[in-house]
Amino acid sequence: MRRLTTRVALALLSLSVAASADPPAAAPAPAPAASPPDEGVLGAFVVTGVNTSERLPRIAVLPSLSPDYEDVVVRGVVRRDFELSGMFDLIPDSKAPAGLYGFDDPIDVDAWQKLGAEAIVKVAAQKKDDKQISVLGIAYFLNVGKEPVYQKTIVVPKADARVTAHRITDALIGALTGRPASFASELTFSGKWAQNRRIFRMDADGNSLLALTDPKDTAIAPTFGAPGHILYAVSHDYAPFTVMDHYQNANKPLGLPFTTSVYSLAFNKDHSKLAVAVSEDSRSAIYVGNPDGTGMKKVSTSELATRPAWSPSGKLARVGGDPAQGSQRIWVDGKPVSPAGFTAASPTFCDTEDGIKLVYSVATGNNHQDLVIAAEKGQNMARLTQNQGSNSYPACSPDGRLVAFFSTRDKSPGIWLMSLKSWKAQQVSTQEGESLNWAALPPVAGAP
């Protein structure tokens, strides 16, 4: 049997050698099957190691000469949003070419091109009837042609002028970059009010500040739940902190199986999981369960465990530590990731253009804190702030392009927004507080 196998093998080998030595001339070898072309956005390129920051596109947000209130509001909000985004080099209004800038007036493209505009954004609003307004948003790429690459006109109630302007900005930035912005969003935080702390909310640009809780109570650690819900821990007359759910101007208790104080809480991306930090035998622990408070299971092991935060991919970060270690650190999925020896706090995740990033604050001495950014698992850490007062409680915009935080910089304490693209920080509020959170407004039908 073995000899037979050897013979067959030798015969096959001789056949193959003969075939390779003398290929038939008349019958060409079949061409290899054509593989589908690789149509990715990048193939061959040159790497020089020059770390240049990305150039900011120069764009124009057309001025408006209309005296209509709604037009002034919409145009002003959109222009401010574009400035806050930190993603564009905006041509100042003072350099705008002379001309008509009405709702339907054409655009002098040559004049804007001479100013270096790569794209033109036009927004306008006009009264439709006593209760409604028409809002127009148009974007042109000057290298593409004279037709707008984005155009949308929507009719909304007059009272929605501001939020509609934010939604128009989000859509226009989406058209310009492929990633919509998130100025149609709100911030919530806990701020001092006389002897107590109250929960506040405000628009992403600092407008419409509103207190949500009773000034007689002490309310802390607000977080966003399902669309429209803000949950927070509240104590009345020094009783343990319990969780309340604010929805449509009403506050209702959330039933949690804890009799001790709740320090903070966080929902995951799709609001299917709730993480809660609670006081437990002079320590703190983190439990994870269902969003209604059922099925809670302890997930922390360290003596200190608080400030839970979920990453968009489902990782759970928290502040953890042990007094024996001398500092509190950021833990991600059960491992400490912040530098040892530095007291870290307030972890949050940003779903940025470069992927998911972990942002937290680190105590730097002199009662100051600074913000650092790292990869999702904590590696490749870099500072976001340095020598600019104390910077704490970071919160990322829903589009991952901006970080909001409390800062004492420039002798002007309050809430500041920093662009993760241009690293430029701008103040949006003079309110001071803690536990900042940021979430998109609930979506509406027919939004741009």
Add this chain to the structure above:
Amino acid sequence: MATGAFLPRELALALILAAAVEAGLFGLFIVAGIDKAKVTAHEVQAPEEIPIAVKPVMDDLPLLKLGSKKVKAKLPDMWAKQAPVRRFEETSAPSEKAEKTVQAIPTSRVATKDAEAPPPDAAIAKEVDQKLTDAGPPKPEPNLPTEGAADGVKNGTETDPLKARAANLYAAKLIQWFQNRFQRPTGMPCAVIHGLTATAQITVGPDRTITGFTFSKPSGNADFDERVKTSLQAEVGQELPPPPPLYPDLKPNSLLTPTFSGKDAPCADSPPE
């Protein structure tokens, strides 16, 4: 006992003077009252109503509706060079209809034999220095069987200008990702390092994770090649930035071919950066 401020005779004198002033004033009123100048009211005569005949003019034309032309927001047309107007030089040719007078003899030169007559509405000049060819009718808009942009190229594939721009931005972001991870060697002479290039091939998985690399064409400089190899090794296992959310189908090629170059590197005989 307190002494009075005024003497009795002083008080009496004051009373007399006050009574005299009051009496004088009263006298003036009396004098004014006996004035004969009287004001009489004149009654204004009301205008008489005069009936006039009004003959309405019937106008069957519809009234213009208040409003304005609805103009779709559109950039103005790009300036286009106008086609040159072809001018014909004035020439004369024999004609049977010509008058047989001295005044009718044409002053222009005689046309060449078999020359065609200019069109009836042609522009005629005494003398044409340069003959212009007719540019013909304006170039029509391209009407191609495939969708695309007027300023596109034949080999282009993207019909959506927004997606094309997003793809450019994403490609720039990916290149920057590699730029940030390449540590250039320093301290070499400019003549050496500026001429060094090394090419590699990087394989990328479907989840944008770098799965491996081959150093296909080293530069020949050990230090430079070592730097390239170190950066490539550090990139294996890392995930490239995600595509923009509106275009999740954008992705890097599964095989990337970066060329590492030392052309912009700081060198020993150049000022520090």
